[in-house]
Amino acid sequence: MLYKSTRGKVNSISFKDAVMMGLATDGGLLVPEHIPTISNNEIQALSKMNYQQTAFEIISRFIGDDFSPTDLRDLIERSYATFDHPEITPVIKKDGVYILELFHGPTLAFKDVALQLLGNIFEYLLAERGEKMNILGATSGDTGSAAIYGVRGKDNINIFIMHPHGKVSPIQELQMTTVTDSNVFNLAINGTFDDGQRIVKEVFGDLDFKKKYSLGAVNSINWARVMAQIVYYFYAYSRISSETESELIDFSVPTGNFGDIFAGYVAKRMGLPIGKLILATNENNILSRFVLNGDYSVATVVETLSPSMDIQIASNFERYLYYLLDEDSDSLTALMESFSSSNSLQFDQQLQARVNQDFTSLTVDTKGTLEQISSFYADTEYILDPHTAVGVKAGIELSDPDIPVVCLATAHPAKFAEAVNQAIGTNPERPQSLIGIEQRPHRCELIDADTPQIKEYLAQRSR
Ligand SMILES: *Cc1c(COP(=O)(O)O)cnc(C)c1O
Numbered sequence: 001m002l003y004k005s006t007r008g009k010v011n012s013i014s015f016k017d018a019v020m021m022g023l024a025t026d027g028g029l030l031v032p033e034h035i036p037t038i039s040n041n042e043i044q045a046l047s048k049m050n051y052q053q054t055a056f057e058i059i060s061r062f063i064g065d066d067f068s069p070t071d072l073r074d075l076i077e078r079s080y081a082t083f084d085h086p087e088i089t090p091v092i093k094k095d096g097v098y099i100l101e102l103f104h105g106p107t108l109a110f111k112d113v114a115l116q117l118l119g120n121i122f123e124y125l126l127a128e129r130g131e132k133m134n135i136l137g138a139t140s141g142d143t144g145s146a147a148i149y150g151v152r153g154k155d156n157i158n159i160f161i162m163h164p165h166g167k168v169s170p171i172q173e174l175q176m177t178t179v180t181d182s183n184v185f186n187l188a189i190n191g192t193f194d195d196g197q198r199i200v201k202e203v204f205g206d207l208d209f210k211k212k213y214s215l216g217a218v219n220s221i222n223w224a225r226v227m228a229q230i231v232y233y234f235y236a237y238s239r240i241s242s243e244t245e246s247e248l249i250d251f252s253v254p255t256g257n258f259g260d261i262f263a264g265y266v267a268k269r270m271g272l273p274i275g276k277l278i279l280a281t282n283e284n285n286i287l288s289r290f291v292l293n294g295d296y297s298v299a300t301v302v303e304t305l306s307p308s309m310d311i312q313i314a315s316n317f318e319r320y321l322y323y324l325l326d327e328d329s330d331s332l333t334a335l336m337e338s339f340s341s342s343n344s345l346q347f348d349q350q351l352q353a354r355v356n357q358d359f360t361s362l363t364v365d366t367k368g369t370l371e372q373i374s375s376f377y378a379d380t381e382y383i384l385d386p387h388t389a390v391g392v393k394a395g396i397e398l399s400d401p402d403i404p405v406v407c408l409a410t411a412h413p414a415k416f417a418e419a420v421n422q423a424i425g426t427n428p429e430r431p432q433s434l435i436g437i438e439q440r441p442h443r444c445e446l447i448d449a450d451t452p453q454i455k456e457y458l459a460q461r462s463r
Contacts, residue, residue, distance in 0.1 A: 001015055001032055001034075001036065001061070001062055001064040001066075002033045003015065003017070003032055003033065003223065004030070004031060004032075005025075005026050005028035005029065005030055005031075005329075006024070006028040006031060006318055006319060006321075006322040007024065007026045007027055007329055007333050008026070008028070008329025008333070009026035009329075010024045010028070010030070012033070013030075014066055015063040015064065015066040016066050016125055018223050018224075019118075019222065019224045020125060020216075022221060022222050023217070028318065028329075028332075028333075029221055029318050031223070031319055031322065032062060032223075035266060035269045036061035036270060037270055037271050038057075038058075038061070038234075038270050043234070043237070043241075043271065043272065043273075046235070047238040047239070047241065047242060051080060051089060051231075052076050052077055052080055054231055054234055054235045054238065055076045055228075056069075056073055056076055057234075058230055058231045059072065059076070059227060059231065060072065061270075071124070075117065075120050075124060076117070078120055079116040079117040079120050080116065082105060082112075082149075083104045083105050083106075084104050084431070088104065088113075088235075089113065089232045089235060089236070091235075091236050091239045091240060091406065094376070094382045095380050097392060097395055097399075097405055097406075098236070098404060098405065098406040098407065099388075099406075099407055099409050100232060100406050100407065100408050102232065102408060102410055103411050103412040105149075106149040106433060107145040107149050107175050107433075108175075108412035108414065108415050108431065108433065109142045109145075109146060109410060109411040109412070109415065110260065110408065110409075110410040110411070111142055111143055111146035112149065112150075113228055113232065114226075114227075114228035114229055115146045115147055115149070115218065115225070116149070116150055117224065118150055118222060118224050118228070119149075119150030119151040119157075122151065122154070122216070123154040123155055123156065123157065126156040127156065131156065131214065132157070132214055132463035133156065133157050133158075133215075133216040133463070134157075134158045134159075134216065134462045135147065135157060135158070135159040135160065135215075135216045135217065135218055136160045136162075136200055136203060136204070136215055136216075136217070136458065137159075137200065137217060138161070138162045138163070138193065138196030138197050138199065138200045139161055139163050139176075139193075140163070140164070140167075140168060140307060140308075140310070141163075141169065141172040141307055141308060142308045142415075143218075144163055144172075144176050145172060145175040145176045147161060147218040148161055148179050148184055150218065151183070151184075152179050152181040152184055154183065156463060157183060157216075158184075158185065158461065158463050159183060159185065159218075160185045160458055160461075161176060161184075161185070161186055161187065162187045162189050162199065162200075163186070163189070163193075163196070164191055164192050164195070164196060165190055166188075167193065169416075169418070171414075171415055171417070171437070172415070173444075174437045174440075174442065175437070176444075177442035177443060177444040178440040178441065178442045180441055180442065183463075184443075185445070185457075185461060186444040186445065187457070188444050189447055189448070189449040189454075190446070190447070190448050190449055191448075192449075196449070199449065199450075199454050203215065203455060204217070206455075209455060213459065213462045214462075220257045220259040220315055220316060225259060226259060226262060226263050226316070226319075230263045230266050230267050230270070233263065233264050233272055233274070234267060234272055236251075236406045237249055237272055237274075237406075240406070243404075246403050246404060247273050248274065248275035248403050249273065249274060249405070250274065250276045250278060250398075250400065250403050250404070250405040250406070251264050251274060251277055251278065251405070251406050251408065252280055252392070252394050252395030252399070252405055252406070252407045252408065253277065253278065253279060253280060253408050254280050254306065254309060254387040254388060254391035255279050255281055255314075256308055256309035256310070256311040257311055257315045258287060258314035258315070258316040259316045260408065260410070261277055261359075262316045262320055265320060265323075265358060265359075269323075275400065276358070276398070276399075276400075276403075277358055277360075278359075278362070278391075278394050278395055278398050278399070279291055279359050279360070279394075280364060280390045280395070281361070281363050281390070282304040282310070282363070282364060282365070282366075282369070282390055283302050283304055283366070284299075284301055284302060284304065284311060284312060285363040286298060286299065287314055288361040288362065288363045290347070291355055291356070291359045294347035294348065294349070294351065294352040294355075295344075295346060295347075296339075296344065297343065297345070297346075298312045298313060300312075304369075304386075305369050305370070305416070305422075306369065306386045306389075306390055308387060308411070309387060309390070318332070318336060321336075324351060324354060324355065360398050361398075362393070362394035362397055362398055364389070368393055369390055369393070369419075369423075370419075370422060370423040371423075372384065372389040372390075373386065373389045373419075373423035373424060374423045374424050376392060377423070377424045383413040383420060383424070383428045384413060385409070385410070385411040385413040385416050385419075386416050386419045386420070387410045387411050388409040388410055391408055391409075391410070392407045395407040412431060414427075414428045414430045414431060414434055
């Protein structure tokens with residue numbers, strides 16, 4: 001399988017090169033030259049497979065023979081050995097909806113599913129190529145800890161993650177700073193999340209520096225992350241297809257950067273019988289406005305109870321747009337350029353109608369989120385985290401009565417205990433990985449939000 005850029009200037013590169021490139025060098029995003037397909041018989045066969053075997057079946061189709069089957073199996077096994085549930089992403093049924101629990105990884109959010117695998121793939125490729133990598137990233141919470149856990153203790157990789165000092169939740173901060181492996185550098189910057197993002201941009205913009213220190217990124221534009229997330233759509237389908245008369249299944253996905261739900265779109269294009277992809281957003285609803293009205297215009301970010309979805313510009317959206325424009329790189333490039341100058345795109349009814357063949361959407365505000373957590377708890381004694389609650393509410397309101405809906409549970413409620421407490425008046429029980437986290441040794445450096453200082457810090461500690 002070969003890869004190409006949405007902007008058309010990078011073509012026919014291998015899976016391995018696509019993973020190492022991250023963002024395409026022409027400014028676009030990498031996608032497979034053809035989306036692989038899977039037959040109905042092959043989908044039927046998945047119901048007898050466990051998660052790791054399913055992952056092997058799906059991922060093989062995207063990597064061709066870039067890895068030997070033995071090596072790929074080993075990478076998958078090791079990546080999911082860190083999960084605390086034997087099914088990796090179990091599906092449970094509560095109150096007529098299916099919940100796909102994606103939070104059994106080391107940092108209790110769905111990002112672990114992709115970043116555990118990506119860390120192992122990086123380590124494998126760096127060893128093979130005799131190269132080193134220094135990962136630099138800025139986080140407002142979830143991504144940083146999942147990235148740190150993805151590469152902690154790995155050979156040939158150092159990771160530097162900036163978070164805004166005092167502005168991430170205590171649990172999120174501790175999940176990062178209690179990782180004391182020598183290749184992990186936590187930087188609390190005196191500034192905001194936006195400062196962190198600006199610094200990352202400036203450092204990566206210095207191409208000599210980037211090359212000299214082999215800088216790498218782990219943000220959600222890496223194709224390997226999308227690929228790892230496609231797996232659980234198939235897994236969920238194969239767990240419940242025997243229980244239902246319906247051939248189609250809907251999925252409801254709490255959405256921020258459009259990575260997770262885009263993986264569902266690819267699964268559908270591969271041949272998985274998905275009815276609708278329900279795009280659930282909080283008040284930061286640019287994507288919801290796009291799906292419902294063809295209006296993709298940036299508004300200011302507001303803080304909500306589901307902070308990992310407090311995003312305006314969705315980094316994976318370009319991939320979807322590319323398919324919506326029938327893989328026409330020139331039109332896509334023109335649209336993206338127009339977007340970057342005006343911060344807004346408007347789509348006509350014809351394109352809109354095509355979007356609605358695959359997607360529907362709901363915005364769930366703070367009040368709706370709290371009510372959903374509280375009513376679901378009253379009915380089922382199951383505690384939803386605020387991100388998951390947004391998806392469950394959208395799933396219940398928008399699904400067809402004849403089609404089962406699977407709601408993606410993207411975080412463990414104990415990660416967002418304050419919001420949960422606000423809804424139900426009690427704290428969710430902590431899973432093993434959080435018990436006593438406050439007492440563990442931690443390591444973190446306080447530093448100014450100043451690009452030259454960060455560069456200096458990185459230069460001294462790089463691989
Ligand atoms: C990152 C994240 C999301 C949003 O996922 P996208 O792929 O960015 O759309 C939703 N919920 C949680 C808990 C997250 O960490």
